[in-house]
Amino acid sequence: MRISVVGCGYLGAVHAASMAELGHEVVGVDVDERKVAALGEARAPFYEPGFEDLLARTLATGRLRFSTEIAAAAGSQVHFVCVGTPQKRGEYAADLRYVEAAAESLLGVIESGELVVGKSTVPVGTAARLADLVGEKVPGAMLVWNPEFLREGFAVQDTLHPDRLVYGLPDGPDRATAERVLDEVYAPIVARQTPKVVTDYATAEMVKTAANSFLATKISFINAMAELCEATGADVKQLADAIGYDDRIGRKFLNAGLGFGGGCLPKDIRAFMARAGELGADQALTFLREVDNINMRRRIRMVELAREVCDGSLLGKHIAVLGAAFKPDSDDIRDSPALNVAAQLQLQGAVVTVTDPAAIENSRRLWPQLDYATTPEEAAERADAVLVLTEWRQYRELDPVAFGEVVASKRVLDGRNALDREAWTAAGWTYRALGRRAG
Numbered sequence: 001m002r003i004s005v006v007g008c009g010y011l012g013a014v015h016a017a018s019m020a021e022l023g024h025e026v027v028g029v030d031v032d033e034r035k036v037a038a039l040g041e042a043r044a045p046f047y048e049p050g051f052e053d054l055l056a057r058t059l060a061t062g063r064l065r066f067s068t069e070i071a072a073a074a075g076s077q078v079h080f081v082c083v084g085t086p087q088k089r090g091e092y093a094a095d096l097r098y099v100e101a102a103a104e105s106l107l108g109v110i111e112s113g114e115l116v117v118g119k120s121t122v123p124v125g126t127a128a129r130l131a132d133l134v135g136e137k138v139p140g141a142m143l144v145w146n147p148e149f150l151r152e153g154f155a156v157q158d159t160l161h162p163d164r165l166v167y168g169l170p171d172g173p174d175r176a177t178a179e180r181v182l183d184e185v186y187a188p189i190v191a192r193q194t195p196k197v198v199t200d201y202a203t204a205e206m207v208k209t210a211a212n213s214f215l216a217t218k219i220s221f222i223n224a225m226a227e228l229c230e231a232t233g234a235d236v237k238q239l240a241d242a243i244g245y246d247d248r249i250g251r252k253f254l255n256a257g258l259g260f261g262g263g264c265l266p267k268d269i270r271a272f273m274a275r276a277g278e279l280g281a282d283q284a285l286t287f288l289r290e291v292d293n294i295n296m297r298r299r300i301r302m303v304e305l306a307r308e309v310c311d312g313s314l315l316g317k318h319i320a321v322l323g324a325a326f327k328p329d330s331d332d333i334r335d336s337p338a339l340n341v342a343a344q345l346q347l348q349g350a351v352v353t354v355t356d357p358a359a360i361e362n363s364r365r366l367w368p369q370l371d372y373a374t375t376p377e378e379a380a381e382r383a384d385a386v387l388v389l390t391e392w393r394q395y396r397e398l399d400p401v402a403f404g405e406v407v408a409s410k411r412v413l414d415g416r417n418a419l420d421r422e423a424w425t426a427a428g429w430t431y432r433a434l435g436r437r438a439g
C-alpha cells in the first residue's frame with residue numbers, strides 16, 4: 001500500500017519506518033527540515049534503540065522516503081497523523097494546533113476513498129470534529145482513530161509487535177471499508193492474532209488517555225506509599241515486592257522513585273482533566289490532580305534529600321547527576337524529573353554536573369547553565385554527592401568500589417531505587433533512596 005505519515009517525531013518516524021518494514025511504500029512528511037534531512041540520510045534525529053538500523057534497512061529498500069512537502073503525501077491510500085499534542089502554555093488542555101494544521105494540509109492533497117488515520121493522543125471529541133471536516137471538504141474520504149501505545153526505548157518492537165490494536169471507526173457505510181483498509185495496513189500484525197478492539201471514535205481516544213492515567217496512578221500510588229514509608233521507617237521496595245506478588249496488582253510500574261515525566265504521561269493526564277472539565281465530568285478525574293501532585297512532590301523531596309546528605313546546605317556543593325533523560329534508553333528530556341531536580345539543585349546554589357549516555361545534547365539546549373560531562377566518572381570527580389536520577393543500565397551496573405575512588409564523599413542518592421544497596425553500602429557509601437531508610 002502507499003502510505004503517508006505526517007509528523008516524524010518519536011512516534012511518526014518509527015511508525016513510518018515500521019510501515020515500510022511491513023512492506024508498504026511510505027513517505028514521511030515533517031515541517032522540520034533538519035529532521036527530514038537527517039531521516040533521509042538514515043540518521044536518527046533522536047536516540048531510540050534499533051531505530052537507526054531499521055531506518056537504514058527500510059531506506060535501502062527504496063520503499064521509504066521523507067519530505068517537507070505535504071504534496072508528497074498525494075496518491076497515498078492511507079495518511080497517518082502523528083504530530084505532537086503538547087500541553088498548552090499556561091493551561092492544562094492539549095494544544096491541538098499541530099493536529100489541526102496537519103489535517104488542514106492533508107485536506108489539500110487527499111482524494112475520495114482515502115483514509116486519514118489519527119495516531120496522536122487527542123482529547124475525546126477531536127476525531128468526530130475532524131471527521132466532519134474531512135467529510136465536508138473531501139466527500140468519500142474517511143477518518144479513523146488508531147491510538148499508539150509504543151514506549152520510548154522499545155518503540156521499534158512496540159510498533160512492529162503491539163500488544164493490541166485499537167480502531168476507532170466511523171458509524172455508517174464507511175465502517176467496514178475503514179476496518180478492512182486498516183487490517184491491510186497491519187496485515188502481519190493482524191495475522192498473528194494480535195488482540196484488536198474495534199470501537200467508536202470516543203472510546204478509541206479515551207483508551208489512550210485512560211491507559212496513561214492508569215499508569216500514572218500506579219506510579220503515584222507507590223510513590224504515595226514511599227512518602228508513608230519515609231514517615232514510618234518502612235521499606236517501599238519490599239512493600240512493592242510483597243504487594244506485587246498479588247497478580248491482581250502486579251509488580252510492573254510499582255517502582256518507587258522520582259516519578260514519571262516525558263512527553264506523554266504528565267501532559268496526557270492534565271489534558272484529560274481539562275477535557276473532563278469541559279464535559280462537566282471533572283469530578284470523575286479530580287484524583288488525577290492528586291496523582292500529579294504526588295508525582296511533583298517527589299522531585300522536591302529529592303532536592304531535600306540531597307540537601308540533607310550534604311550536611312544541610314547545597315551552597316557550593318559539587319553534585320553529580322547521573323541521568324538526564326526522562327527514562328533510560330531515550331534522549332527525550334521533555335518534562336524530565338532528572339533534569340528538573342538537577343536544575344533545582346543548581347538554582348539553590350549547588351554546582352551540578354549532569355551526565356547521560358544519550359541526552360546531553362538535548363539537555364544542554366534546555367539548561368545551558370548546568371555543567372555536562374560525558375562519563376559518570378567525569379561527572380562525579382570530587383563530588384560531594386552523586387544522584388542517580390535515570391536508571392540507565394550503565395549506572396545500575398557501576399562498580400561502587402571503583403566509582404568511590406573519584407568522588408570527594410561517598411554519598412549516593414538512588415532516585416530510581418535501581419542500585420544494589422548492599423553492594424554500595426559495603427563499598428563504604430552512604431546510600432539514600434526515596435521511601436527507604438538510610439543505608
Ligand SMILES: NC(=O)c1ccc[n+]([C@@H]2O[C@H](COP(=O)([O-])OP(=O)(O)OC[C@H]3O[C@@H](n4cnc5c(N)ncnc54)[C@H](O)[C@@H]3O)[C@@H](O)[C@H]2O)c1
Nearest residue numbers: 007008009010011030031032083084085098101102120121
Ligand atoms: N513519544 C511517544 O512515546 C508517544 C507514544 C504514544 C503516543 N504519542 C503521541 O504521539 C504524538 C506525537 O508525539 P511525539 O513524541 O512523536 O512528538 P514529537 O514532538 O517528537 O513529534 C511531532 C512531530 O510533528 C511535526 N509536525 C508538527 N506540525 C506538523 C505539521 N503541520 N505537518 C507535519 N509535521 C508536523 C514536528 O515537527 C515533530 O517532528 C503526540 O500526540 C503524543 O502524545 C507519543
